[in-house]
Amino acid sequence: MSGNTKFVEAAAATAPVTVVGAGPTGIETAGELAEAGRTVTLVCGGMLGPYLHPRGRRSVARRLARLGVTVFDGPDTKVTAVTRDAVRLADGRELRSEVTIRTAGFGVPDLAGRSGLSTDALGRLLADESLTSVDDVRIVAAGDSAAPSDLPFRMxxxxATRIGAHAADTVLARIAGDRPTPINLGFFGHCISLGRRAGLFQFASSNDTANGLYIGGGLGAKLKEFACEHTVEHLTNEARKPGSLTRVTDDKRQELLRAGRGRAPATR
Structure with missing residues (x-):
């Protein structure tokens, strides 16, 4: 968002702004701009909030509507062209847009591939469940650049906090001559800001599948702020007392590993 701030600020207050992409970044960007008084259109290119459960998605849609955001969703809303003053959709519609912001997701640095190491289709380093490269035990992967057992975790x-901590544990184990342990990581859910006064906490099962439970409104915003404020604190506590970060077992992942779905070998 910060890279687009100067363009938004330079545009007239009534200038139409289009946000392309309706994942968490797109939803949050649209909400922030609309709450600030901007005329915002959110072009989903598919489904609004694909991760969300339908109940959570409806809550997000209602909040965006209250903020005045116009939402275009569905298969025909893929963007085919962006010009200086318009956005063209797959169904031929053309939306006037003085400022267009793309929220198209993230890429993976090509270091692993350029180094001749095994990677998945997106360039993430293939590792075993201890986050050790399948090619070299001296190389440990962490974060969004890692694909343990070819079953990468969601960004x-x-x-990030748990993978980073586990990578450190693996390094320390190898230095001590011990066998590193497999990662144990499940999920709680996903939180999204909807302006500064509302948010959504979407609960999920440990395998990161959203369920019908969510917390919205002002309490949802407080939960999102709590998560942001305490992330660094969690890392500090983990450094002082390894293993203090709450870990939830993903039973579905364990089933996939037992069934041989992961391509990487077991922890060595």
Whole structure:
């Protein structure tokens, strides 16, 4: 968002702004701009909040509507062209847009591939369940660049904090000459800001599948703020006392591993 701030600020207050992409970043960007008084259109290119349960998705849609965001969703809303003053959709519609912001997701650095290491289709380093490269035990992967057992975790602070801590545990185990342990990571859910006064906490099962439970409104916003404020604190506590980060077992992942779905070998 920060890279687009100067363009939004330079545009007239009534200038139409289009946000392309309706994942968490797109939803949050649209909500923030609309709450600030901007005329915002959110082009989903498919489904609004694909991760969300239908109940949570309806809550998000209602909040965006209250903020005045116009939402275009469905299979015909893929963006085919962006010009200086318009956005063209797959069904031929053309939306006037003075400022267009793309929220198209993230990429993976190509370091692993350029180094000749085994990667998945997106370039993430293939590792075993201890996060050790399948090619070299001296290489440990962490974060969004890792694909343990070719079953990568969703990009999130939940995954990042725990994967980072586990990578450190693996390094320390190898230094001590011990066998590193497999990662044990399940999910709690997903939180999204909807402006500064509302949010949504979407609960999920441990395998990261959203369920029908969610907390919205002002309490949802407080939960999102709590998560942001305490992420660094969680890492500090983990450094002081390894293993203090709450871990939830993903039973579905364990089933996939037992069934041989992961391509990487077991922890060595």
């Amino acid at each position: 999130s602070c939940q995954a």
